[in-house]
Amino acid sequence: MTFRLVPVNSIDDATLSVSPAAVTTLPVTNLQSNIRDRLWRSTSLASQVIEGNWAGDVRRLSHFSLWPSAQASSLIGSTVRLQIFSDLAMGSSVYDQTWDFFTPTGPGWGDDPWGAFQWGAAYDDRTSRLAPLSKWFTVVNASAFRVTITNGGAVDTDYFEARRMVLGEYQEAPYNGLTGMAPQWRSNSEQQRTVGGSLRRLARAKWRELRFETVFASDDDRAKWSDIVQACDPGLEVLVSIFPANASERLERDFTVLGSLEALNPIVFENYQFHRLQLAFLES
Helix, strand or coil: CEEEEECCCHHHHCEEEEECCECCCCCHHHHHCCCCCCCEEECCCCCEEEEEECCCCCEEEEEEEEECCCCCCCCCCEEEEEEEECCCCCCCEEEEEEEECCCCCCCCCCCCCCCCCCCCCCCCCCCHHHCCEEEEEEEEEECEEEEEEEECCCCCCCCCEECEEEEECCEEEEEECCCCCCCEEECHHHCCCCHHHHHHHCCCCCCCEEEEEEEECCHHHHHHHHHHHHHCCCCCCEEEECCCCCCCHHHHHHCEEEEEEEECCCCEEEECCEEEEEEEEEEC
């Protein structure tokens, strides 16, 4: 369950397009915005094809995630196909995978307590509508990509909607979390934010903070994480996953979040073979 971080979202400097159409006021370019309330929405449940490229440049990719809006369950019941290409013309595929955005299982799926409408989620999974589709894979070199979103038969709105897409290369901490690890959320009542800092990204009044510490014992790890510290900026959104990949689906989902990093102290060199770094992660 090794901690992972995506410090750069390559979606943000890609040229995006969607077909057949997006709602005029909710364009596909909103998937490049780190403001929560800027959404992309389709005009129907017809399959949506989102394409992007970097104008002939190359990006290294090993993570993909698609984040639903908080207003509706407009991605539950859909399937998502990610295709990555090594060439701008999209003729040479280097990755192709399809997933269910949400697997409809558990007690009460599809039922309503009053018998009128579908419940749309399992009774014992109360936050499924807020959960992202998050996937990790072996790094590939990419010049273009295509994301196809299709109604799998259970979408309970008449459109698809998402607030953020992430494509990037993840960095992994050298050690797993062990017994006694305490990733603790702190409420916004404990935060000290400047007005300018909060307005740069957040379109809501509340946020949460997650504090943790990572350690490294090699020069390669030290160099990697010293570089990542450059991503500590309230205006830069990164992705953090405390329990990725081999954790239970629910545990990974609850601790995979978007936000900004803050270094709580300098890199501490406790001895020549052991260094540690304390970070705070402020959810966006």
